[in-house]
Amino acid sequence: MAIDLFAGAGGLSLGLEQAGFDVVAAVEIDPIHACVHQYNFPQCHVLAQPIEKVSGKDIRTLVGLTSEQSIELVAGGAPCQGFSLIGQRLLDDPRNHLVKEYLRLIKELEPTYFLFENVKGLTAGKHRQFLEELIRSLETLGYRVVQPWQVLNAKFFGVPQSRERLFLMGAKEGEALPHYPVPTTSQPITxxxxxxxxxxxxxxxxxxxxxxxxxxxxxxxxxxxxxxxxxxxxxxxxxxxxxxxxxxxxxxxxxxxxxxxxxxxxxxxxxxxxxxxxxxxxxxxxxxxxxxxxxxxxxxxxxxxxxxxxxxxxxxxxxxxxxxxxxxxxxxxxxxxxxxxxxxxNSVPPPLAYAIASAIMAASRYTPQRPNQVLTLGDPQLLKTTMSTASHYWGIEPPIQKRNRRNRDLPAHRSA
The missing domain is CATH 3.90.120.10 (DNA Methylase, subunit A, domain 2)
Structure with a gap:
């Protein structure tokens, strides 16, 4: 089973599922995105909350897991934006608090494998220091990180789009390390x-x-x-x-x-x-x-x-x-x-997510099986929510109280 943090509408969740993982829980702060995720993954437990308010115990309780039962994979792409003064740890920059929350949940959930996805820019300039600090933090938690890390381009994995993303992955000490997937297409889809x-x-x-x-x-x-x-x-x-x-x-x-x-x-x-x-x-x-x-x-x-x-x-x-x-x-x-x-x-292209999730599945102790169950998609009203109606659906306060431009909750015909 897998947990998707910062899940959005579910591009990464879909790739994980296609590779054989049961995505049992997803965390997404935006209530509109959370509604769309719920529609497409009706069996997944969605937490439409800020990740700061979600604990590993909350997730385990939600999906009915005891503290002894293992989670195979925790995946997610936490935004990271901070720069640092000399001598200051980049992970301590308030703008990088979401990455610290990702690490916290890795520590609390203790998955066998982790997957961290982010923009290519994290590998260059000042951000490179942040990446190295993140890897050290994962190692401190008892994980081996696959080295060298790789930036993968979706166009080499069956997606008709040039899109480069950094993927970090690793395993608990003593578990088999996955290998990065090799490109599946030499001639991109047009x-x-x-x-x-x-x-x-x-x-x-x-x-x-x-x-x-x-x-x-x-x-x-x-x-x-x-x-x-x-x-x-x-x-x-x-x-x-x-x-x-x-x-x-x-x-x-x-x-x-x-x-x-x-x-x-x-x-x-x-x-x-x-x-x-x-x-x-x-x-x-x-x-x-x-x-x-x-x-x-x-x-x-x-x-x-x-x-x-x-x-x-x-x-x-x-x-x-x-x-x-x-x-x-x-x-x-x-x-x-x-x-x-x-x-x-904002999403990971599902075929790219499938390729890297398949590499993790291949390293695990599990062999994927095709499920016989056919799922009924969710209520179509979940695809039509405004910020207020989506927040009401989840029983939360709207995370955005005021729009800076005209209200985009309503369909509008925008001239170019």
């Missing part, structure tokens, strides 16, 4: 392969106000499309199958671009940057740039910079972002563009 069987969202009037519409899909263009549409049992890997409507296009609410913006998009060459919006125009035969999350309300509520479609004069939809990130079509994000795009941009 944007055309990823998006070619999806229709132009602007053909459907229903998608002006809704994020879903009935749609009969054509044949997929290749193995990637077939995998994300789950057309075979093997596409589910070692994870649970879900009951879902295969004849529905989801997470595809339209964007109301101005005519001037559309003309600029048409005039922009594939693979280049549009001069006003500064958005990348995708190339049918290339891969996507790193999909980013934008900012949350506390930092200005700036929308994710979604790329321009290689064929249509518009920014790509959230579903198209999900395809470029490796999320299968049954996986749902929040219905709004702002929250949905942010959930993708």
């Amino acid at each position: 944007c055309g392969e990823a998006l070619g069987d999806l229709p132009d969202a602007e053909l459907f009037r229903e998608l002006i106000d809704s994020d879903e519409v009935d749609f009969i899909y054509p044949q997929p263009l290749g193995n990637y499309g077939a995998m994300l549409r789950c057309l075979s049992r093997e596409a589910w890997q070692w994870g649970y199958q879900r009951q879902w409507d295969r004849e529905k296009l989801t997470n595809s609410i339209r964007t109301n671009h101005s005519d001037r913006a559309r003309q600029r998009f048409l005039e922009t060459a594939p693979g280049s940057i549009e001069k006003v919006s500064r958005f990348l125009k995708l190339s049918r035969h290339g891969i996507a740039n790193t999909l980013r999350a934008g900012t949350d309300a506390a930092r200005g509520a700036f929308t994710s910079p979604r790329p321009i479609h290689y064929q249509f004069p518009r920014c790509i939809t959230v579903r198209e972002m999900a395809r470029l990130h490796g999320f299968p079509d049954w996986f749902r994000l929040h219905r709004t563009k702002w929250h949905g795009a942010r959930q993708i941009g």
